[in-house]
Amino acid sequence: MPGVYLAYPFCAQKCTYCNFASGVYPRAVEARYLDALEAQIRTCQWEWMPETVYLGGGTPSGMAPEGLRRLLEIIPGRPWAEATIEAAPGTITAEKARAWAACGINRVSLGVQSFVTKEIRRTGRKHTAQTVADEIGTLRDADIGNVNIDLIAGLSGQTEASWRESLDWIERLAPAHVSVYMLEVDEDSRLGKEILNGGARYGAGETPGDDRTAGLYEMAVERLDALGIARYEISNFARAGSESRHNLKYWKLEPYAGFGADAHSFDGRVRKQNPESVEEYLSGTGQVLDPPHDDERFFVGLRLMAGIRPEPEEWRRFEQPIRRFLDAGLLETEGGVLRLTGRGVLLSNEVFQEFLTP
Amino acid sequence: MDREFIRNFSIIAHIDHGKSTLADRLLEVTGALSKREMMEQVLDTMDLERERGITIKAHAVRLNYRADDGNLYQLNLIDTPGHVDFSYEVSRSLQACEGALLVVDASQGVEAQTLANTYLALHHNLEIIPVINKIDLPSAEPERIREQIETVIGLDARDAVLTSAKQGIGVHEILEAIVHLVPPPKGSPDAPLRALIFDSWFDSYRGVIILVRVVDGRLRLKQKIRLWSNGQVFEVEGLGYQAPKATPCDELAAGEVGFLSANIKTVSDAKIGDTIVDHEAPAAEPLPGFEEIKPMVFAGLYPVESHEHGLLRDALEKLRLNDSAFNFEPEHSVALGFGFRCGFLGLLHLEIVQERLEREFDIDLITTAPGVRYRVTNTVGEVIEVTSPTKFPDPSEIKQIEEPIIDATVITREEYLGGILKLLEEKRGVQKKFEYIGGGRVMLTYELPLNEIVLDFYDRLKSCSRGYASLDYHLSGYRVSSMVKLDVLVAGEPVDALSIIVHKEFAFERGKDLISRLRRLIPRQMFEVALQAAIGNKIVARENISAMRKNVLAKCYGGDISRKRKLLEKQKEGKKRMKRVGRVEIPQEAFLAVLKVGPVEEGE
Numbered sequence: 001m002p003g004v005y006l007a008y009p010f011c012a013q014k015c016t017y018c019n020f021a022s023g024v025y026p027r028a029v030e031a032r033y034l035d036a037l038e039a040q041i042r043t044c045q046w047e048w049m050p051e052t053v054y055l056g057g058g059t060p061s062g063m064a065p066e067g068l069r070r071l072l073e074i075i076p077g078r079p080w081a082e083a084t085i086e087a088a089p090g091t092i093t094a095e096k097a098r099a100w101a102a103c104g105i106n107r108v109s110l111g112v113q114s115f116v117t118k119e120i121r122r123t124g125r126k127h128t129a130q131t132v133a134d135e136i137g138t139l140r141d142a143d144i145g146n147v148n149i150d151l152i153a154g155l156s157g158q159t160e161a162s163w164r165e166s167l168d169w170i171e172r173l174a175p176a177h178v179s180v181y182m183l184e185v186d187e188d189s190r191l192g193k194e195i196l197n198g199g200a201r202y203g204a205g206e207t208p209g210d211d212r213t214a215g216l217y218e219m220a221v222e223r224l225d226a227l228g229i230a231r232y233e234i235s236n237f238a239r240a241g242s243e244s245r246h247n248l249k250y251w252k253l254e255p256y257a258g259f260g261a262d263a264h265s266f267d268g269r270v271r272k273q274n275p276e277s278v279e280e281y282l283s284g285t286g287q288v289l290d291p292p293h294d295d296e297r298f299f300v301g302l303r304l305m306a307g308i309r310p311e312p313e314e315w316r317r318f319e320q321p322i323r324r325f326l327d328a329g330l331l332e333t334e335g336g337v338l339r340l341t342g343r344g345v346l347l348s349n350e351v352f353q354e355f356l357t358p
Numbered sequence: 359m360d361r362e363f364i365r366n367f368s369i370i371a372h373i374d375h376g377k378s379t380l381a382d383r384l385l386e387v388t389g390a391l392s393k394r395e396m397m398e399q400v401l402d403t404m405d406l407e408r409e410r411g412i413t414i415k416a417h418a419v420r421l422n423y424r425a426d427d428g429n430l431y432q433l434n435l436i437d438t439p440g441h442v443d444f445s446y447e448v449s450r451s452l453q454a455c456e457g458a459l460l461v462v463d464a465s466q467g468v469e470a471q472t473l474a475n476t477y478l479a480l481h482h483n484l485e486i487i488p489v490i491n492k493i494d495l496p497s498a499e500p501e502r503i504r505e506q507i508e509t510v511i512g513l514d515a516r517d518a519v520l521t522s523a524k525q526g527i528g529v530h531e532i533l534e535a536i537v538h539l540v541p542p543p544k545g546s547p548d549a550p551l552r553a554l555i556f557d558s559w560f561d562s563y564r565g566v567i568i569l570v571r572v573v574d575g576r577l578r579l580k581q582k583i584r585l586w587s588n589g590q591v592f593e594v595e596g597l598g599y600q601a602p603k604a605t606p607c608d609e610l611a612a613g614e615v616g617f618l619s620a621n622i623k624t625v626s627d628a629k630i631g632d633t634i635v636d637h638e639a640p641a642a643e644p645l646p647g648f649e650e651i652k653p654m655v656f657a658g659l660y661p662v663e664s665h666e667h668g669l670l671r672d673a674l675e676k677l678r679l680n681d682s683a684f685n686f687e688p689e690h691s692v693a694l695g696f697g698f699r700c701g702f703l704g705l706l707h708l709e710i711v712q713e714r715l716e717r718e719f720d721i722d723l724i725t726t727a728p729g730v731r732y733r734v735t736n737t738v739g740e741v742i743e744v745t746s747p748t749k750f751p752d753p754s755e756i757k758q759i760e761e762p763i764i765d766a767t768v769i770t771r772e773e774y775l776g777g778i779l780k781l782l783e784e785k786r787g788v789q790k791k792f793e794y795i796g797g798g799r800v801m802l803t804y805e806l807p808l809n810e811i812v813l814d815f816y817d818r819l820k821s822c823s824r825g826y827a828s829l830d831y832h833l834s835g836y837r838v839s840s841m842v843k844l845d846v847l848v849a850g851e852p853v854d855a856l857s858i859i860v861h862k863e864f865a866f867e868r869g870k871d872l873i874s875r876l877r878r879l880i881p882r883q884m885f886e887v888a889l890q891a892a893i894g895n896k897i898v899a900r901e902n903i904s905a906m907r908k909n910v911l912a913k914c915y916g917g918d919i920s921r922k923r924k925l926l927e928k929q930k931e932g933k934k935r936m937k938r939v940g941r942v943e944i945p946q947e948a949f950l951a952v953l954k955v956g957p958v959e960e961g962e
Binding site for chain 1: 884
């Protein structure tokens with residue numbers, strides 16, 4: 001069953017590492033945007049019943065509950081098996097949590113990134129570890145117990161010791177799901193520019209390099225595994241049965257419909273992208289199409305730790321790279337299943353490239 | 359025309375001392391071109407190249423000048439390239455003249471190349487007219503320069519013409535000096551034909567065009583001519599001169615300069631310096647001075663995209679039609695694939711060919727480190743000439759190696775002496791002369807191995823003299839030297855394109871620098887890569903490139919699979935531009951690392 005993605009690209013402030021087409025806009029733009037979003041949803045001919053809904057950002061938790069209710073009301077399929085809203089810690093009140101639950105939200109993804117105050121401040125965020133703990137309580141009180149916590153490995157000032165502190169908090173708060181991203185320093189972000197210019201703002205000089213970031217990531221893999229939160233995708237970790245049903249659709253090449261600026265849709269064949277910026281979206285710029293590809297199963301499917309089952313024809317076609325990566329210890333195979341090894345995860349781009357069909 | 363009224367001359371000048379401006383001025387004053395045409399023409403030739411019939415800065419332009427004595431003179435201005443790489447061509451052009459204008463900048467003074475070309479001109483018994491140019495500049499010191507010409511070159515400069523070609527000052531005086539001081543050509547129109555080839559180029563319609571100076575006899579349309587060096591016979595199909603537009607004529611007689619075409623297919627058949635004689639009634643002796651020119655500097659040229667190999671071969675063949683001084687033969691490199699070993703007259707020549715290939719034929723090139731021709735005597739006692747590191751015999755089979763030596767002249771200002779002496783020392787130079795030539799300038803004569811100047815010598819000389827040093831050199835012989843072949847191994851595999859021949863004393867240092875440069879240029883691979891520099895089996899430097907730890911895309915923003923694909927495709931595309939040696943992907947820049955000498959610098 002397919003999923004629905006709603007993009008809400010507005011934030012109270014832009015994080016220093018952020019390179020997305022999201023940010024701070026005047027209130028009036030936001031109101032126009034919500035109208036346009038609603039209009040786009042209304043034009044949709046629902047050929048299927050959505051199973052999951054995902055509100056991504058931006059910071060959708062900053063949306064007025066009334067606006068959220070209006071949007072969700074026009075999406076069929078309620079109650080959804082999974083309806084997630086991304087939230088910035090420090091924006092969740094008891095009232096808001098109850099309102100979310102009332103309009104069908106049953107999962108919250110918290111953009112915590114770190115539990116260490118110094119690191120949080122350098123990203124431009126204002127919360128503390130305690131804020132997160134309190135808000136998880138608030139959500140539980142509103143019957144939203146299914147919580148994801150986002151962490152970033154490789155933040156400025158992060159050390160093995162400080163990272164352990166963040167992981168300790170995971171143990172303490174015991175969320176059902178954790179995402180661990182490795183910081184990708186992008187030249188379009190404030191932090192990226194600062195690093196390129198050799199500046200010192202946002203702790204640019206103290207950003208761990210690739211090697212240390214990889215080490216931090218592996219530390220998290222090990223620690224979370226010990227907590228019963230297993231890696232099921234390169235960046236996604238969950239207790240058994242708590243894997244994100246919506247995100248799994250991406251990796252399993254199942255269809256989803258995206259609404260809003262920079263939202264992506266996939267009908268099982270063709271991929272479509274809405275215009276990236278809010279301005280273009282509002283001015284009605286058309287979608288960009290990406291015609292069908294037959295190689296996605298590899299570079300998308302292999303992201304899942306469960307691996308993929310290549311067809312006999314694929315085993316033959318990719319015999320050479322498969323052999324090379326098996327020998328190099330980046331891939332492993334068992335009973336017709338092909339999957340990345342631990343080391344292969346960190347070098348997955350090297351692997352994936354070889355499976356692209358030109 | 360009566361030889362009494364013919365004057366053949368060239369202009370000797372250092373770069374930027376005003377040769378082109380003066381040539382333009384002479385064309386304008388003699389009415390060969392109007393001021394407006396001047397502009398148009400000059401611009402045209404930039405793009406069209408000289409093949410297109412009208413060449414202005416021409417190799418040989420005929421000017422008609424009515425002198426103060428009332429007579430009409432035919433002045434032939436024979437332009438010459440000024441660079442040391444082309445000294446043979448210069449000497450042939452000078453041989454076609456009876457006089458030369460020595461143009462010296464009134465503030466800069468005499469430079470090394472001017473000096474070398476002036477000596478060449480004196481060697482050919484040319485009448486030299488000193489011209490002190492740019493006297494309109496505030497920094498001009500004509501009196502000092504006059505003195506310098508006398509002390510440095512030993513020319514009487516009392517009557518030097520003071521000019522400003524830019525302002526048009528002194529141009530008339532120059533023309534009068536040419537008429538009165540340059541002797542008319544000798545030689546007899548009635549003697550058997552002898553004509554000197556002093557340049558040639560390929561024209562796709564008419565075949566090879568030859569620039570000639572008729573020394574004896576007459577050159578006529580339809581005449582059967584023979585080229586002395588190879589005995590080939592051709593019939594003259596086109597004859598003319600440039601004024602500056604190509605002007606056809608029926609005959610060129612002794613003393614005259616012009617061009618001919620005779621359905622000759624390649625420039626290598628019409629060699630510069632060769633003598634044209636009449637086929638039916640050949641002269642008994644050729645003109646003196648003909649030499650087969652041999653390339654001195656060698657480098658491998660490889661296409662970046664291996665499928666462009668055929669394209670590169672076609673381009674080299676086309677260039678060779680026009681430039682017989684460079685040669686090439688196919689070469690295969692394990693690292694770079696199929697390419698060509700090319701021989702050049704010098705570094706500038708190499709650069710010209712490289713640039714023409716990239717610009718005119720649109721081929722991306724990788725050029726391997728330039729080297730020279732070594733004479734290797736093996737243990738059996740045979741002498742072989744080696745121009746490529748890959749062809750170097752195993753050290754155990756080498757009895758001795760001789761390397762080419764040059765005599766180099768450097769002229770600079772006293773304040774830069776320290777740095778320059780140090781550089782010459784470092785490049786294994788042996789001082790032969792040290793002279794103060796007045797005005798705070800010094801002339802150094804050194805014996806240097808050619809090998810030492812083919813890499814970074816020019817750049818270093820320029821930077822330690824802030825551009826105030828000029829260099830000229832000529833090959834003086836061969837000398838026994840302790841040269842060794844330095845190999846680079848990447849993950850245990852020798853990378854032939856990175857091998858260099860280097861003096862034993864520098865091998866360790868060069869190896870170390872090269873390896874540390876490569877470590878910065880070769881990206882991390884999926885495994886640890888050892889970089890080694892070796893002489894034979896002996897490792898002289900080693901560094902490791904640690905294994906790549908991470909190359910992973912974490913975030914998947916709202917199911918954006920297309921973006922992921924694009925990133926992967928971009929990475930894959932980047933690898934295509936790399937050359938795979940064994941298991942290691944080596945970027946092109948790494949192959950350029952051998953062109954740099956010295957320790958890795960900040961920010962490199």
